[in-house]
Amino acid sequence: MKASETSFRNLLEGSKQFKVPLFQRPYSWDKNNWETLWDDLMTLYVDGVEGYHFLGPIVTLAEPGTPDGISPYLLIDGQQRLTTLTLMLIALRDLLKRQDSELAEELHELYLINKFKKGEDLYKVLPTQADRTFYRHIVQATDVEKRGRIYDAYSFFLRKLERLETTESIISLNLSRFKTIVLERLTLVSITLNEDDNPYLIFESLNYKGAPLTQADLIRNYFFLQVPKQKHDDVYNNFWLPLQEEFKTVARGKYLDELTLAFWHYLRKDGLSLKQSQIYQVFKQEFEKKKHNALQELEQVIEFAEYYRKIHFPETEADSKLARWFKRFKRLDFTTCYPLILNLYHDYRRKQISLGEFEQALRYVESYFVRRLLCGMPSNALDKVFNVLYRDLKEQWSGDIVSTLRQMMLGLQRTQVWPNDDSLRRSIVEEKLYTDRRND
Structure with missing residues (x-):
């Protein structure tokens, strides 16, 4: 088991994929969780100092790489945080499309997808089956079905960002700066398990005492x-x-x-x-x-x-x-x-x-x-x-x-x-x- 501090940018860069395993429940964060994360980001944005916000651990199990170069990881713990941050990036990308198409394209190709890959390998984050279809549509911005927690989270952050764009907003939003804060000033501890570690038992021990699982x-x-x-x-x-x-x-x-x-x-x-x-x-x-x-x-x-x-x-x-x-x-x-x-x-x-x-x-x-x-x-x-x-x-x-x-x-x-x-x-x-x- 290896642990190291990392930024959201470093976690996503390169041809990687974080796949939520079947034994995890679907995406479940709600408005209270989103509001807390948003408030933390706004504190970083408004303070203007080089501070950081620690989001907690991300526990993964490295799997054998694919022939076309994808480095897959099974996401044992941290799917709620990682999925939420990715949905926030998608909302930011969609807002950037209206102002800076090049920056929007950079965000999409470097941190949301594995460019030139096909099928499921295309996505850097791949939620569990119950959420996968909704998530793919939101990433691709095609035929988005406006229901479910995945869509609600995306919609929440898009509305927050749009509100800061209005002339009535107290905070003047610079989208490029906001992108930098999300990618570089949110820190996590990345814990990578060895092949001998059993992901099911580790997930059970991580969650059983805190009782988030039924x-x-x-x-x-x-x-x-x-x-x-x-x-x-x-x-x-x-x-x-x-x-x-x-x-x-x-x-x-x-x-x-x-x-x-x-x-x-x-x-x-x-x-x-x-x-x-x-x-x-x-x-x-x-x-x-x-x-x-x-x-x-x-x-x-x-x-x-x-x-x-x-x-x-x-x-x-x-x-x-x-x-x-x-x-x-x-x-x-x-x-x-x-x-x-x-x-x-x-x-x-x-x-x-x-x-x-x-x-x-x-x-x-x-x-x-x-x-x-x-x-x-x-x-x-x-x-x-x-x-x-x-x-x-x-x-x-x-x-x-x-x-x-x-x-x-x-x-x-x-x-x-x-x-x-x-x-x-x-x-x-x-x-x-x-x-x-x-x-x-």
């Missing part, structure tokens, strides 16, 4: 660690990306949180008891214990994540009968039973139980929850029940899964008991179903 991010990273590098693009495009996009559709900006919950329930379906903060750690342990093929394991994880999506977002369930049940469970917040429901859904999809049997099982689960709710029984004991219920059910299964499930639930004792009809009637007659808090 458990879902870490699991994704771990899968790519297990898959041969030459298969990364295929695995990403055929497995991970479709799953991610489906969760984005229903959960929008919180899709990684929902994926994390899906993985949590996936681990609990086999009777494991764990906190959400332990998902990655336990997943890693279980995967290494089972010694499964990585792609087969990923396929199963995705399969159960899809079940979770249909159960938790009933509008995505195609079968109207199941969608009706899932809506009722979600309305009543019966997420505690998800480990059982996920397994039953799997049995249904594998045709081990019929739709009618699945519905009857859901009916028993709903009855159990509602009876306890009406009887005022605490729900804190139910996590343990549903964590192991399917595992115990499989051990006692004797042909009719629904009857076996009913008998097991009726046999629950003490704090986990299924209230009988007499208890239910008594609670309805004698207990308040709600509390009037208007006079509290």
